[in-house]
Amino acid sequence: MFGLAAGGCKTPPKKTAAHEKKPAKVKPTQEATDVDFDGFISRLRKAVAAHDMNTIASMMTADFGYSLNPEKSGEGVFQYWDENNLWPELEGILSETFVKKQDYMVAPPQFADPSLNYDGYRAGIRRVNGSWKFAYFVNG
Numbered sequence: 715m716f717g718l719a720a721g722g723c724k725t726p727p728k729k730t731a732a733h734e735k736k737p738a739k740v741k742p743t744q745e746a747t748d749v750d751f752d753g754f755i756s757r758l759r760k761a762v763a764a765h766d767m768n769t770i771a772s773m774m775t776a777d778f779g780y781s782l783n784p785e786k787s788g789e790g791v792f793q794y795w796d797e798n799n800l801w802p803e804l805e806g807i808l809s810e811t812f813v814k815k816q817d818y819m820v821a822p823p824q825f826a827d828p829s830l831n832y833d834g835y836r837a838g839i840r841r842v843n844g845s846w847k848f849a850y851f852v853n854g
Contacts, residue, residue, distance in 0.1 A: 751812070751819060754839070754846040759808050765801060767792050775842060779850035787850075804851055807837045817841075818849065 754773070761769035770792075780791045795801055810821035818838040820826050825836040835853045839846055 751839075751846055755808070755812060758839075758848060759805075762801070762805055762808055770848070773846075773848050775840075775847045775849045778848065779852055782852050782854045800851075803835050804837070807835050807851065812837075812839065819846075 758770070758773055760766075761773065774791075777787045778791055779785075779787045780794055781787075786794065795804065807821055811823050812819040812821045813823045813826045814820075815826040815838075818840045820836055820838050822832070822834075822836065824830050824832040825834075833854055835851070837848070838850045840849045841847070
């Protein structure tokens with residue numbers, strides 16, 4: 715009987731071990747930003763594929779940058795994309811992997827690597843008041 719009692723004592727450490735594993739479950743909560751971003755970029759990709767300007771506009775910053783030379787931001791972005799046939803280019807860049815660069819998530823990843831001096835089309839997304847916003851799509 716003493717052996718059974720000793721065996722019963724071994725069970726609580728297993729419960730403790732299982733309990734110790736629970737803090738590891740905090741990780742998904744910490745990655746909520748990634749889940750949040752993934753949802754945002756998925757909605758943005760769908761809206762761009764459909765040329766859904768109302769949805770895209772609601773996902774942009776007020777000062778959305780769409781040209782570096784000459785510098786253009788805010789109003790006129792959709793007309794600019796239409797006139798310059800940039801929708802396919804935008805779709806292509808948004809299909810790339812986004813990586814962190816300063817306060818932004820950017821694509822393509824080459825843009826985040828300063829050693830590459832990447833100056834092609836790129837997109838930037840950043841948090842504004844806790845929500846992700848499409849901040850720029852520029853070339854040059």
